[in-house]
Amino acid sequence: MSDFIGTTADLLRRTPELLRTLLSGLPEDWTDTADVPQNGWRPRDVVGHLITGELTDWVERTQRILEHGTAVPFDKFDRFAHAARDTDASLDELVEHFARLRAENLARLSELATDRDLDRRGMHPTLGEVTLRELLATWAVHDLDHVSQIFAGMAGSHDAEVGPWKAYLGILLRRDDPTAIAG
Amino acid sequence: MSDFIGTTADLLRRTPELLRTLLSGLPEDWTDTADVPQNGWRPRDVVGHLITGELTDWVERTQRILEHGTAVPFDKFDRFAHAARDTDASLDELVEHFARLRAENLARLSELATDRDLDRRGMHPTLGEVTLRELLATWAVHDLDHVSQIFAGMAGSHDAEVGPWKAYLGILLRRDDPTAIAG
Numbered sequence: 001m002s003d004f005i006g007t008t009a010d011l012l013r014r015t016p017e018l019l020r021t022l023l024s025g026l027p028e029d030w031t032d033t034a035d036v037p038q039n040g041w042r043p044r045d046v047v048g049h050l051i052t053g054e055l056t057d058w059v060e061r062t063q064r065i066l067e068h069g070t071a072v073p074f075d076k077f078d079r080f081a082h083a084a085r086d087t088d089a090s091l092d093e094l095v096e097h098f099a100r101l102r103a104e105n106l107a108r109l110s111e112l113a114t115d116r117d118l119d120r121r122g123m124h125p126t127l128g129e130v131t132l133r134e135l136l137a138t139w140a141v142h143d144l145d146h147v148s149q150i151f152a153g154m155a156g157s158h159d160a161e162v163g164p165w166k167a168y169l170g171i172l173l174r175r176d177d178p179t180a181i182a183g
Numbered sequence: 184m185s186d187f188i189g190t191t192a193d194l195l196r197r198t199p200e201l202l203r204t205l206l207s208g209l210p211e212d213w214t215d216t217a218d219v220p221q222n223g224w225r226p227r228d229v230v231g232h233l234i235t236g237e238l239t240d241w242v243e244r245t246q247r248i249l250e251h252g253t254a255v256p257f258d259k260f261d262r263f264a265h266a267a268r269d270t271d272a273s274l275d276e277l278v279e280h281f282a283r284l285r286a287e288n289l290a291r292l293s294e295l296a297t298d299r300d301l302d303r304r305g306m307h308p309t310l311g312e313v314t315l316r317e318l319l320a321t322w323a324v325h326d327l328d329h330v331s332q333i334f335a336g337m338a339g340s341h342d343a344e345v346g347p348w349k350a351y352l353g354i355l356l357r358r359d360d361p362t363a364i365a366g
Contacts, residue, residue, distance in 0.1 A: 165318075
C-alpha cells in the first residue's frame with residue numbers, strides 16, 4: 001500500500017502509449033471488427049469510451065469525494081456517450097485525444113490527492129459507498145478490461161483466416177461461446 | 184489479400200514494443216498473478232510461451248512448408264517448454280529475449296516467403312493440412328490471444344482493491360466464471 005497512487009498512475013500512464021503501439025497506422029481490416037458479434041465494440045468504440053471516462057468520470061469523482069464525501073453522489077457514467085460524439089474522428093485521432101486527456105488527468109490527480117486520502121469515501125449512485133482507493137484501482141482495471149476488448153476485436157477480424165487453428169485459439173472461440181475451452 | 188505478409192508482419196512487429204510498454208519496470212504486485220485462478224499463466228509464463236513459439240514454431244513451420252510441403256509434418260509444439268527454461272530470467276529479460284527473437288524471425292520470414300507462397304500447404308501433426316496463409320494469420324492471432332491473458336492476470340492482481348465496482352468489470356468476473364456478464 002505504500003505509494004498506491006504512484007503505482008496506479010504508473011499503470012494509467014502506459015495505456016495511451018500502448019494504444020499507439022497497437023493501433024497507430026494499422027490497416028482498417030484489423031480494426032473494424034467488434035469484440036463480440038452481438039452488440040460488441042470496435043477498437044474505436046473502446047477508445048471513445050475511455051475518452052468519456054477521462055472527460056466525466058475518474059478525476060471528477062476523485063474531486064467529488066474530496067470536496068463532498070458521501071454527501072453528494074457521483075454523476076452517472078454514460079457508457080454510450082462516445083457513439084454520438086466521435087463519429088467524425090479517425091481511430092488515430094481518438095487515441096491522441098485520449099492521450100492528451102489522460103496526461104491532463106494524471107497531472108490533476110497528483111495535485112488533488114495523496115495516499116493519505118485513500119480511505120475517504122464517496123457515494124456511487126448505484127453501488128453505494130466506495131473509497132477513493134477503490135475508485136483509483138477501478139480506473140486502472142477498467143483500462144485493462146477495455147483494452148483487452150480491442151484484442152478480441154482484432155483477433156475476430158482475422159477469424160476466417162486461421163483455418164483449423166481456430167480450435168486452439170481461445171480468443172476466437174470465446175467470441176462465439178464464452179464457455180469455450182481451447183483445445 | 185494484397186500484401187498479406189507485410190500486413191501480418193506489421194502487427195507481429197508491434198508485440199515486443201507493446202509488452203515493453205505494458206510491463207517494463209512495473210512493480211511485481213501487478214505481474215505475479217495468473218490470468219485464471221486454476222492452472223492459469225502469469226505474465227512471465229505468457230512471455231515464455233511466446234518465446235517458445237519464436238524458437239520452435241512459426242518460422243520453422245514456414246520453412247517446413249516451403250521445403251517439404253505436406254510430405255513432412257510439423258514438429259509438435261511444446262506448450263509448456265517455458266516452465267523449465269525460464270526460471271532464472273526476470274520478466275523484463277524475458278520480454279527483451281522475445282523482442283530479439285521476434286525481430287530475427289520477421290527478418291527470416293521476409294527472406295523466406297512472399298505472398299505468392301500463401302496457398303502452399305503443410306501438414307500439422309493433429310489438424311492435418313494447413314496453408315501458409317493460415318499459419319501466418321495464426322501467428323498474429325496467437326499474439327493477441329496470449330497478450331490478452333496478461334491483461335487478465337494484471338487485472339486479477341487488483342481484484343480485491345476495486346470493491347463493489349467488480350460487478351461492472353467483466354475482466355474480473357470472467358476469471359471466476361467464464362459466462363459472467365458485467366452489470
